[in-house]
Amino acid sequence: MNKHILNIILGLLCVGFASAQKNERPNVVIIYGDDVGYGDVGAYGSEMIPTPNIDKLADEGIRFTDGHCSAATCSPSRYSLLTGIHGFRDGINVLPPNAPLTISTDALTLPKLFKKAGYATAVIGKWHLGIGAKDTPTDWNGVVKPGPLEVGFDSSFLLPSTNDRVPCVYLDGHQVVDLDQKDPLYVGRKLKDVQNKKNTSYPDGITNPEAMTYYQSSSGHNNSVINGIGRIGYMSGGKSALWNDENMSDEFVKQTRKYISDNKDKPFFLYYAAQDVHVPRTPHPRFKGTTELGYRGDAMVQFDWATGEILKALEEAGIADNTIVIFSSDNGPTYDDGYDDGTTIDRSNGENDRGHDASGIYRGGKYQIYEGGTRVPLIIRWPKKIKPMISNAMVSQIDFLASFAEFLEQDIPKGEGRDSRNTLAAFMGEDLKGLPFMIEETRTQHALRSGNWKYVIGPKKKQKDTGPELYNLKTDPGEQNNLAHLHKDIAERMDKQLHELISGDGLRR
Secondary structure, three states, X not given: OXXXXXXXXXXXXXXXXXXXXXXXXXXXXXXXXXXXXXXXXXXXXXXXXXXXXXXXXXHHOEEEEEEEOOEOOHHHHHHHHHHOOOXXXXXXXXXXXXXXXXXOOOOOOHHHHHHHOOOEEEEEEEOOOOOOOOOOOOOOOOOOOOOHHHOOOOEEEEEOOOOOEOOOEOEEOOEEOOOOOOOOOEEEOOHHHOOOOOOOOOOEOOOOHHHOOOOOEOOOOOOEEEOOEEOEOEEEOXXXXXXXXXXXXXXXXXXXXHHHHHOOOOOEEEEEEOOOOXXXXXXXXXXXXXXXXXXXXXXXXXXXXXXXXXXXXXXXXXXXXXXXXXXXXXXXXXXXXXXXXXOOOOOEOEOOEOOEOOOOOOOOOOOOOOHHHHXXXXXXXXXXXXXXXXXXXXXXXXXXXXXHHHHHOOOOOOOOOXXXXXXXXXXXXXXXXXXXXXXXXXXXXXXXXXXXXXEEEOOHHHHHHHXXXXXXXXOOOOOOOOXXXXXXXXXXXXXXHHHHHHHOOOOOO
């Protein structure tokens, strides 16, 4: 054979081998629910909400029974998911509508980690981690940044804050979608911050409650009324850019399907952050009435549909077998969270909605330090590598950063992701024990999980009245029997460890 032709053939073979090696890298998709509780999914015991797509995902992957977000509220959990740092270390709480970006643009993040490994990165859906600079008001009529694109995502299509807060517009990259510059958009915490006679004004739910025609709201969800729904915060202008609440899931799914189709030939990391089942719950009319639980149950059915559409898009693109799909939630459930949307609580049977307990057998939910606040559905499927199973390993979303660093063979610089520990073996189903200990947090409290023991401290006012709390989750998963007075040695040891962990530099050694 001619030597020149042989060299060409060998060169093509090498290129083909390198391409094959590149394509071997799995895509990673995180499907992140909002206020979805442990008991909201059929695979985790729900009997009143049909979730066939999520259940199928659980059957085909690892269903973790002790999987956690880091905090019982949304912004801290999302912060931890992306940075590997507990929210309390950096003062991250639930953010107001006009909050600046909370993630440092210099910090290592999950999307930056994937970018370093040659992945395309995208976020679609709810952000709620702030946008804009700390010392400069965000210009919603110009280039809106810094935001996701400055912390590692190549592309983003966002609900900028959350659906119960202004601004009620989509943000594509750095631009508000369909904004008319003749009707400029202003956002603020007070009405006086946004008043401008030359642009669209919206009713104030405090002085005009009759404007809240979709349903009435309270608990601060009664500032600017957009689409007949009261919101937290005020906005003016931007009428042409307003989202349609009932079409939000459809829009996010459409954007996600397009992203998967456009990027199927290269490895990608996609963070899909749904707004379901967060208030205000506005399921599309085709989902209304699909449960007996009002809008909350119907919104969960809608989220299941969205999950199914994403899984279907992966199948259609021919990449499902080599895609790691992670399904979870940002915190536990809440019921009547500021809106009269038909969700009801039967206090006589604990907190449950007409017989449906969204936390399953666990106590509490969103905002609360008990297991129902952070123990959430956590499913990981990778058909090419992971064997379907149920795992009782204790795992946390905060450890995704260190675990994927191991998986992608990337180093974590000193000081970055300081609470994220490598638990890759547990996430892959090879380690059935998981973490030796873990911190849970709320706005005012902390808890330490160590094996089956759970120790709770704070807030100081409550601690003065009741003292610390100690539970044995093996015999008391519902955290009903405080054993701190019976096992003082365990309580003292865990108290010392928890305070050292809180005041220390991080959990990663």
